[in-house]
Amino acid sequence: MGNSVKNATLIRVLRGLVVVGLIVTVVGVGVYFYFSDVETSPGNKITAGTLDLTIQETAEIEPIEPNDWGRIDNPDTICTTPDPTTGEITCHVEISHVAPTDTGTIVWTLKNIGNLKGYLTVDADVTSDNGTDTEPELTAAEAYGSNPDLSYMVTTTLSGGSITEPQTASLSEVETKFDTQIDRPMDPEGEIVYTLVWELPNTGSTFDNLAQGDTSTIDLTFYLEQVENQH
Structure with missing residues (x-):
């Protein structure tokens, strides 16, 4: 074969290789540049709301003889600090040495510090202990034919x-007044305040002796719940 024939054959082979290379290049470009789009939705979360009821309690007393008669025994520790585990706060006031004409005020302030609306219900219970019957108390009980405890005399x-008009009653009946407080709406940051004004009257007779040594206790439980009629 002459050189001219060899050269012509080589040129045809090279042209074929160039064509194959172009085809491969075009195919490769077509695969790589298909249309595409990407959207993402990261960090989807579900977070529960909160109902969190806090309480503060304050008390004042107006004894006729400030240093000798009725007194608040724990004025600086009426409410505990929140429990580190449950967050629960417990409040109570102890008033002692009460005598006829003494009067005072107890205030309970409830607040919903959660982020959900709730419904507040109050459960009250009043109990009494006659303590030790003194001689003047026994004499009065014999004279009047009865010996009512302190809760009937305060x-x-x-x-x-939701009490639109102040409700007056003996201490023994106050639980029925509190028990009307059912499913009171409380929005987040909402506040409800209850005020109890009490007095041990002076009857001007030996009837007052029937209260000597007696102790009455008011137990209040405040429920904040998600829906009405839950409690």
């Missing part, structure tokens, strides 16, 4: 919550 006036 008068109270309750206001706040």
Whole structure:
């Protein structure tokens, strides 16, 4: 074969290789540049809301003889600090040495510091202990034919919550006044305040001796719940 034939054959082979190379290049470009789009939705979360009821309690007393008669025994520790585990706060006031004409006020302030609306219900219970019967008390009990405990002799006036008009009753009856407080709406940051004004009246007779040594206790439980009629 002559050189001219060899050269012509080589040129045809090279042209074929160039064509194959172009085809491969075009195919490669077509695969790489298909249309595409990407959207993402990261970090989807579900977070529960909160219902969190806090309480503060304050008390004042107006004894006729400030240093000798009725007194608040724990004025600086009426409410505990929140429990580190449950967050629960417990409040109570102890008033001692009460005598006829003494009067005072107890205020309970409830607040919903959660981010959900709730419904507040109050459960009240009043109990009494006659303590030690003194000689003047026994003499009065014989004279009057009865010996009522302190809760029947202390008068109270309750206001706040949904109570539109102050409710006056003996201490023994105050639980029925509190028990009307059912499913009171509380928005987040909402506040409900109850005020109890109490007095041990002076009857001007030996009837007052029937209260000597007696102790009455008011137990209040405040429920904040998600829906009405839950409690």
